[in-house]
Amino acid sequence: MDSDLPTVTVRLWRADAVVLFDWLVSTDLNSVPVTHPAQRQALADLLSRFEWAADVDITGSTVEEIAAAQDEVAKDMGW
Structure with missing residues (x-):
C-alpha cells in the first residue's frame, strides 16, 4: 500500500476481525x-x-479461536 495515499482508520471488534480475516x-x-x-x-x-x-495478530488464529469469534459475532446479529 502506498503510504502517500490518504488513509482511514477503522476500529473493529477483534472477533469481527478474526471472522473477516478467516473469510x-x-x-x-x-x-x-x-x-x-x-x-x-x-x-x-x-x-x-x-x-x-x-x-x-489474527493471522495465527486457531480453529477454536475462529469458532469462538464466529459464535460471538453471531450473538450480536440483530437482523
Missing part, C-alpha cells in the same frame, strides 16, 4: 460478485492489511 483468506475473491473490479481489489487490500497489522 477473506478462505474465499476465492475472483468468485465474489462485484459491480466494479475496484471492489475486489479493496477486499484484497483489506486482507493484506489484516496480514500486516502489527498491533493485533
Whole structure:
C-alpha cells in the first residue's frame, strides 16, 4: 500500500476481525460478485492489511479461536 495515499482508520471488534480475516483468506475473491473490479481489489487490500497489522495478530488464529469469534459475532446479529 502506498503510504502517500490518504488513509482511514477503522476500529473493529477483534472477533469481527478474526471472522473477516478467516473469510477473506478462505474465499476465492475472483468468485465474489462485484459491480466494479475496484471492489475486489479493496477486499484484497483489506486482507493484506489484516496480514500486516502489527498491533493485533489474527493471522495465527486457531480453529477454536475462529469458532469462538464466529459464535460471538453471531450473538450480536440483530437482523
